[in-house]
Amino acid sequence: QVQLVESGGGLVQPGGSLRLSCAASGFAFSSYGFSWYRQAPGKERELVASITGARGRTSYADSVEGRFTISRDNAKNTVYLQMDSLKPEDTAVYYCKSPPMGLSWGQGTSVTVSS
Numbered sequence: 001q002v003q004l005v006e007s008g009g010g011l012v013q014p015g016g017s018l019r020l021s022c023a024a025s026g027f028a029f030s031s032y033g034f035s036w037y038r039q040a041p042g043k044e045r046e047l048v049a050s051i052t053g054a055r056g057r058t059s060y061a062d063s064v065e066g067r068f069t070i071s072r073d074n075a076k077n078t079v080y081l082q083m084d085s086l087k088p089e090d091t092a093v094y095y096c097k098s099p100p101m102g103l104s105w106g107q108g109t110s111v112t113v114s115s
Helices: none
Strands: 003-007 010-012 018-025 034-039 046-051 058-060 068-073 078-083 092-097 109-113
Touching (some): 018 034, 018 109, 034 078, 046 078, 058 068
Parallel strands (some): 010 109
Antiparallel strands (some): 003 018, 018 078, 034 046, 068 078
C-alpha cells in the first residue's frame, strides 16, 4: 500500500523554524522524486519545493528560495522540508507528493506562523 505521512507542523513565531517530515512506504523510495506543496486558507494548492530521485537535485518556488531546504534520507524512506525565517504568509497545510501516489494526497501537516 502506497502511503505518505506528513508530520512536524505546528505554531511558530515569525522568524522561527520548523522541520517537516514525510515518511513513505509501499514503493521503492529511492527511485522517485518528491515534492512539497502547500495550501493556504482560501487559496489554491501550490508547489513549494522538489527533489529528484536519482541525484537529489532540488528546486524551489521563488517565495521560499533561500529560506526552505528540501532533503531526503533514502535509508529512512523520509523526505524533509527545513523551513527557516518563517513568515505569516507561510501559514498553510503542507503536503508531500510523489508519483506512486497518483491523484491521492496525504492528510498534510498544518503550519501556522503567527505572533
